[in-house]
Amino acid sequence: MPPEKVAYALARYSRSPDSIRESVEWVRTHDSMKFLESFYFQYGHASIADLGHVVLCFEGISELAATEAEDEQLWDGQARSSRYQDFSRSGFITPPDLSGNDAALYQASGEKLLATYAQIHKRMSAFLAERLPRPEDMKPDAYQRNIAARAFDVARYTLFLGIPTGVGQVTSIRTLERQIRRLKSSEYAEIRDLAEEIGEACARPPACTWDEKTAAEPLAPTLARHVEPDEHTMQSREDLKLWAAQNLPAISSEASERVDLLRPTDMHSEIAATLLYPVTNYSFRALYEMTTSWSAARRNEVIDTALRSRSRHDDLLRGFRGGLYAYDIVMDIGAYRDMHRHRRCQQYRQAYSGRLGFDTPASLIEAGMQTSYEGVMNETLATMARLPEPAAHYLLPFGARSRFLFKMDFAEAEYIAKLRSGVKGHFSYRQVAWDMKQKMELLEPELGRLMEATPPSVEDPLKR
DSSP states (O other), rough: OOOHHHHHHHHHHHTTSSSSHHHHHHHSSHHHHHIIIIIISSSSSSSGGOOOEEEEEEEEEEHHHHHHHHOOOOEEEEEEOTTTSSOOOOOOOOOTTTTTTHHHHHHHHHHHHHHHHHHHHHHHHHHHHEEEHOOTTHHHHHHHHHHHHHHHHHHHGOOOSSEEEEEEEEEHHHHHHHHHHHHTTOSHHHHHHHHHHHHHHSSOSSSOSSGGGSSOOOOOOOHSSSSOOHOOOOOOOOHHHHHHHSSSOOOSOOOSSSEEEOOOOHHHHHHHHHGGGGGSSSSSHHHHHHHHHHOOHHHHHHHHHHHHHHOOOOOOOGGGOOSSEEEEEEHHHHHHHHTTTOSEEEEEOOOOOTTTOOOHHHHHHHOHHHHHHHHHHHHHHHHHHHSSSGGGGGGGGGGEEEEEEEEEEHHHHHHHHHHHSSTTOOHHHHHHHHHHHHHHHHHHHHHHOOOOOOOOTOOTTTTO
16 A cells, blocks of 8 residues: 555554454545645644655665765665675766866866775785685685675775765655655755655655556655755754854864763753754864853853744754763764664764864775875865865765764663674774773773673674
């Protein structure tokens, strides 16, 4: 059944003594659009929209757009893997708001990155094959796949946010509505266009069907007519950015710790610090210590600035959501793409910029490619500085470092540390997961001892 009809049938089922079979037959002969207009949009029974789920696939969108599309807590999906697919032949997306000399500069830099990506993969494949001979009990084709995957783990550092990818997702209608509103308020033209396309797709019959019976009706036509941009989030971001520029001192130096863990005890200060985190370059610790030193009136000034544009229909901003523990993490973009999948966290990121430099994999140095790699990375970051924002963000390589805040409870911290530190994982986020455990042991020794994690020194490169 089309998602909106599923929602109608299950909602009626909860409000009627009829069996589900009888409710489905009822829905076949009644207008679900009229029902949703009355109960979902007029009466605010948003839980009805949780009962219908929509499957959407985004093809040929940038890695930047994919990251933004996936940024929903109640989201299930998969994106193309940088470990198992060769991205050297896919080209790259030029932001629609770049033209003339800027577009030419961007494209020349993108081509150099992809050429380096292909060179690194070729060299790393040979280097790893020399270092890791095939075990007798491993079949040749499995061995070659493992070697290729580990070589891609290194080569991906020169992929960048303009690389095209594909994403498949399953969401409820309510989550999809929230996603469209958020994407429509994006600073990136590609993402705003994507939001419009999602709405258009919902108003049409499905593109791929199991049989002819399911092909006739549109997916979610009522939803498609009622989704406007999230003006509050967009305006709040600009208001907070201006407030921070006018009221916060310039940063003399940035903290060098890759993983920092706090357990905030003052909720008022934590909310103010969290609201300011995405619109500044400050570490979360610096912001939290700053806001705790302020008066309540000063903290309220930040909060009131964030809420100035809120209407009675807008939810509280994400910055008001919390977690017992706050991990402030400086990591490369590739690692973030992997860690971003953890939905039981409240996640925040600072603006992409390249200001924190980039990582150089140890195995790449051992393979003798450090000079060529660091040369193209430095050149790329210099080119980014010459391009207008936000289009320049598309050129940010996966190896570039950026700052991210993850708030979570202890159970999620334990889960991430155990899962992401395993020998099958990428060496970058393995280090992050191990550091998360180490920081917890320092902050909460009796809890930290419960976190199972595999040290990065324990390796099994031929295991996937």
